[in-house]
Amino acid sequence: MIYETAPAKINFTLDTLFKRDDGYHEIEMIMTTIDLNDRLSFQKRKDKKIVVDIEHNYVPNDHKNLAYRAAKLMVETYNIKEGITITIDKDIPVSAGLAGGSADAAATMRGMNRLFRLGKSLDDLSALGIQIGTDIPFCIYNKTAVCTGRGEKVTFLDKPPSAWVVLAKPDLGISSPDVFKALNLNEQHVVYNDLCKQALKTNDYQLLCKSLSNRLEPISISMHPEIKKLKDNMLQCGADGALMSGSGPTVYALAQKERQAKNIFNAVNGCCNEVYLVRLLG
Ligand code: ATP
Numbered sequence: 001m002i003y004e005t006a007p008a009k010i011n012f013t014l015d016t017l018f019k020r021d022d023g024y025h026e027i028e029m030i031m032t033t034i035d036l037n038d039r040l041s042f043q044k045r046k047d048k049k050i051v052v053d054i055e056h057n058y059v060p061n062d063h064k065n066l067a068y069r070a071a072k073l074m075v076e077t078y079n080i081k082e083g084i085t086i087t088i089d090k091d092i093p094v095s096a097g098l099a100g101g102s103a104d105a106a107a108t109m110r111g112m113n114r115l116f117r118l119g120k121s122l123d124d125l126s127a128l129g130i131q132i133g134t135d136i137p138f139c140i141y142n143k144t145a146v147c148t149g150r151g152e153k154v155t156f157l158d159k160p161p162s163a164w165v166v167l168a169k170p171d172l173g174i175s176s177p178d179v180f181k182a183l184n185l186n187e188q189h190v191v192y193n194d195l196c197k198q199a200l201k202t203n204d205y206q207l208l209c210k211s212l213s214n215r216l217e218p219i220s221i222s223m224h225p226e227i228k229k230l231k232d233n234m235l236q237c238g239a240d241g242a243l244m245s246g247s248g249p250t251v252y253a254l255a256q257k258e259r260q261a262k263n264i265f266n267a268v269n270g271c272c273n274e275v276y277l278v279r280l281l282g
Contacts, residue, residue, distance in 0.1 A: 001041050001042070001043050002041065002042045002043075002111050002114050002115045003039070003040070003041050003042075003111075004039075004040045004041075004042070004107040004108075004110055004111040005037045005038070005039055005040075005107070006037060006038040006039070006040055006092070006100075006103035006104050006106065006107035006139070007033045007034060007035060007036065007037045007103060007142050007281060008033075008034055008036045008037070008092045008098040008099060008100060008103060009031045009032065009033055009034070009098060009099045009103070009135065009138060009139065009142075009245075010031065010032060010034055010098065010165065010167075010243075010245045010252050011029055011030070011031055011097075011214055011243065011245045011246055012030040012031065012032060012160075012196050012208065012211065012212055012243075013028075013029055013030045013191050013192060013193050013196050013211065013212070013213050013214065014027065014029040014191065014213075014214040014215055014216060014246065015027065015028045015029065015191035015193060015213075015215050016180075016183060016185065016215050016216070018185060019185065020150075024150045025150075025180060025183075026148075026149065026150070027134070027147070027148065027149075027150070027151060028146065028147075028148050028191075028193055029146070029147050029151075030144070030145070030146045030147075030157065030193060030196050030197070030200075031135075031138050031144070031145060031147060032143075032144040032160055032280060032281070032282045033142045033143060033144070033280075033281040033282060034165050034167075034278050034279065034280055034281055035278045035279050035281050036091060036092055036098070036167070036276055036278045037091055037092070038088060038089065038090050038091055038092050038100060038103060038104055038107070039088075039089040039091075040067070040086060040087065040088050040089070040104060040107045040108065040111060041086075041087045041111075042084060042085070042086055042087075042108070042111040042112065042115050043084065043085045043087075043115075044082050044083070044084060044115065044116075045082060045083030045084055045085055046082070046083070047083050048081070048082065048083045049083040050068055050071045050072060050075070050083060050084055050086070051083070051084070051085045051086070052065045052067055052068045052086050052088065053085060053086065053087040053088070054087070054088040054090065056088075056090050056094070058094045058095070059088075059090065059094055059101075065088075065101075065104075066101040066102065066104055066105040066132060066133065067086050067088060067101075067104040067105055067107075067108040068086070069105065069132050070104075070105035070106070070108040070109050070112075070129070070132055070136075071084055071086060071108050071112060073109075073128060073131060073132060074108070074109055074112045074113075074118075074128075077128060078116070078118050078120070080112070080116050080118075082116070084112065084115070086108055086111075088104055090104075093167075093169045093250065093274045095173055095174070096169045096245075096246075096248075096249070096250040096274075097174075097244065097245040097246030097247055097248045097249065097250045098167070098245055098246065098250055099135040099138075099139055099246065101133070102132075102133050102134075102135035102136045102138075102139045103135075103139045105129065105132055105133065105136050105139070106125075106129060106136050106139035106140045106142075107139075109125045109128070109129060109136075109140065110122075110125065110140065113125060122140050122141055125140050126140040126141065126152075126154060127152070130150060130151060130152040133151075134150055134151035135151060135246075136151075137151055137152050137153075137154050138151065138154055141154065141156070142281070143156055143159075143282065144156065144157045144158065144159055144160055144200065144282040145157055146193070146197065157197060157200045157201075158200045158201055158203065159200075159282035160200060160205075160208060160280050160282045161203050161204075161205040161208065161256075161280075162256075162279070162280065163205065163240075163254045163255065163256055163279070163280050164254070164255045164256070164257075164258060164260075164261035164277065164278075164279060164280075165252050165253070165254060165255075165261075165276075165277075165278050165279065165280055166234065166239070166252065166253045166255065166261055166264045166265050166268065166275070166276070166277055167245075167250055167251075167252045167274075167275065167276045167278065168230055168234075168250065168251055168252075168268040168271075168272040168274070168275045168276075169249060169250040169272060169273075169274040169275075170224070170226050170227060170230060170249045170251075170271075170272055171272065171273055171274075172224050172226070172249055173249075174220055174223065174224065174247055174248045174249050176246070176247040178223075179216050179219050179220055179223075179247040179248070180216075180247070182219050182222075182223070183215070183216070183219060189213075189215050189218055190213065191213045191214070191215050192210070192211040192212075192213045193211075195207060195210065195211040196208065196211035196212075196213075198211075199211050205240070205256060206240070208241070208254075209240040209241030209254055210241070212241045212242070212243040212254075213243070214243055214244055214245075214246075216244070216246070216247050216248070217243065217244040217248070220244060220247060220248040220249060221244075224248075224249060227244055227248055227249055227251060230251045230268060230271070230272070231243070231244065231251045233267060233268060233271075234251065234253035234264050234267070234268060235253075237253075237263050237264045237267040237268075238255065238260045238263055238264060239253030239254060239255055239260075239264055240253075240254050240255055240256060240260075241253070241254045242254070254280075261277055262277070265277045
């Protein structure tokens with residue numbers, strides 16, 4: 001049996017630059033890893049089946065599971081002759097903007113690389129992973145990086161300064177395709193990618209907090225104003241910075257002191273069912 005942890009990610013920044021001829025958006029986003037994890041285990045099977053063992057109301061256990069799709073891609077690409085059982089123990093909230101499904105897919109690729117002794121590099125797996133989803137190349141490494149192109153170009157940045165992260169997922173669903181459809185590239189919204197890179201390079205926590213910015217945030221807020229309320233609440237309770245991650249709806253707050261983080265946690269705990277207090281890993 002092989003084990004892998006699949007950590008969630010948050011966006012420090014997310015910018016959409018233009019719509020490409022292939023229909024995807026060219027993006028530039030800075031992401032980091034947090035210690036909120038799914039846990040996966042992998043076991044060979046004598047038959048050739050890919051079996052996903054997960055008990056979760058909102059996550060499929062069939063070919064629609066991103067871990068299944070990753071496993072199928074690995075089997076086809078590397079000509080694997082055996083089957084596999086993938087067991088997923090899920091802690092990352094689903095459809096949250098935290099790349100939980102991508103984290104599972106990436107962990108599956110790393111796990112199968114070890115289980116079947118394929119000897120592939122993380123760079124090989126990352127290049128392959130983009131076939132399944134935008135966030136998978138990043139999730140292969142679980143560091144801090146700027147991702148460009150469709151998400152396939154991953155350039156590592158320095159680890160962020162240590163900080164607490166309070167995450168709160170409002171009880172609502174947001175479809176990423178709907179958010180991208182509503183995106184008007186002519187509307188201005190400043191995203192501080194350069195400032196964020198500088199903050200990471202100089203280990204400047206205050207600057208990092210100032211640079212948090214997400215091109216999709218105003219769109220998701222226009223669809224669900226409670227996201228803004230949650231963000232404002234976190235800032236009023238002493239967050240050093242707060243931002244919606246990905247296409248939402250999860251909003252996170254950064255805090256350097258534990259007491260400050262606990263205050264924010266307690267303030268939002270009553271209004272959202274899914275609230276977490278974790279650390280930046282980077
Ligand atoms: P991203 O930030 O990459 O957009 P997300 O956090 O918004 O991702 P996910 O939790 O990855 O969203 O799930 C999105 C959809 O994918 C859900 O409809 C879910 O049912 C489906 N899905 C498929 N496989 C998985 C998986 N292993 N874990 C979670 N969701 C999965």
